Amino acid sequence: MQSNINLSELEKIILNKIHEHISKNERVGINGVAQECFVSKAAIIKLSKKLGYSGYSEMYYTILASTNNALKLDFSNNIVSTYESETLTIHVNMLVELLREYSEKRIYLDSLGFCDSAKEYYLQKLLSFGFDAASSYHYEAFSKNKSGLYFFLSYSGARSEVLEKVNVAIENNFKVVAFTSTKDSPLGKIAHMTIEVAGTKSDKEHYLPNFFTSNLIILLELALSKYSNKYLSPQRN
Template sequence: MSEFYQIDRIFKNKGLNDSDKNILAYILKNPDKVQHQGIRTLAEHVFTSPTSIERLAKKLGYSGYSELVYHAKHLIRETTLPQPSSLDTLTTLSPEIFEDRVVQLFNREHYVYIYGEGFNEFVAGYFYRKLLVNRYQTLLLAGLEIPLVYDPGQKPVLLLISRSGENFSCLEKIRQIEAVNGTLISFTSNANSTIAKKSDVPITLVDPQVSDAANINYTHFYGDCINAFENLLNFANLDPSEL
């Protein structure tokens, strides 16, 4: 079941049946072996015909079997799901607490408020759109205060991006979310910052240019925020058999 789930994530909306998924599962699990042995041997292993495999390749948009197998390695590399061990490096929390809170808070029962100022605002906008297309209840707090938009029926989570971890407006948003018994996820470059210490899930991203408040010099902080967010969201929505 978990292999089929992985295939559904890679090949979305392709109308695959169980036989197609069985073929792809074998190819993705053994790309080198399949490339070396050829289509007839593959057909024997998965109890189908070479014609069916060629038909599947065409269905997926490839010119044929050879192109499908050629891209199998790239497909595996580009869609490898994040593992807990790689996520644990993003936080000072223990692995068990971190993983549990990520799954709990990135839950569609919660209402997610998102806020970031300056360059962080661009990252906040990406987070907002990503959550929207994944059918989360979410609101971008651009010019809005939490008391104005909060509804008692919500289970609010505040998602903050602050490179320094000391932004005044972000600290005010934290005061507001605490007043309605909400929870906090933060993305900062300083694990010892006020914002990180107040967070239920503090995400810390190393930034060699942390003192460059004007963002004049090279930094990968903002790109790392998006990468970390993608990994967290992906991990939170894994099939339980993948955890």
């Protein structure tokens, strides 16, 4: 936006109204601005061209892009209330105590399918908190450590290669925690502990959003927050 253009009081009111909506994370179209400022759409278009834009849309989105808090995608204000439930609290507390119990031992992470990205997220987060975490690529990894914790992330928990690795981990005295969509899956049945994580499976012709991976990440974030407050905060008793 050019700064050396003289604006009338009415034009300033129009721009201020647009800024007001953007500051509240509210979208506003040309009709809304016209009604609130008691001006015609033609007057707003004339203002946009005066400022060097092709029309209202270009002017609006340029102002939007230059505003720091412009319509940020933010779920954090209601994420806790959205995910509050007795079951989630139990799972978060269980994960917190597991991390505490194995804070000095090796934690292996494994996954299969689209949740590989969640496994990498878990790995990097656990490393940043000082845990001895690593991805498990080979069966030999279990025999090189006396015992530890083994997280396996799998939506179905039914693939044979998953069960083979989990059985090897169990044979080598690793505690297996399954993160899967159903505790009745083959993985859920043989794991020492199973955390059911909601997700939706659908085909591309009738696709529904699958939040399995995002729920895995949210679970870890909630657990690490509680772990930090309970065991790392200088204020803890």
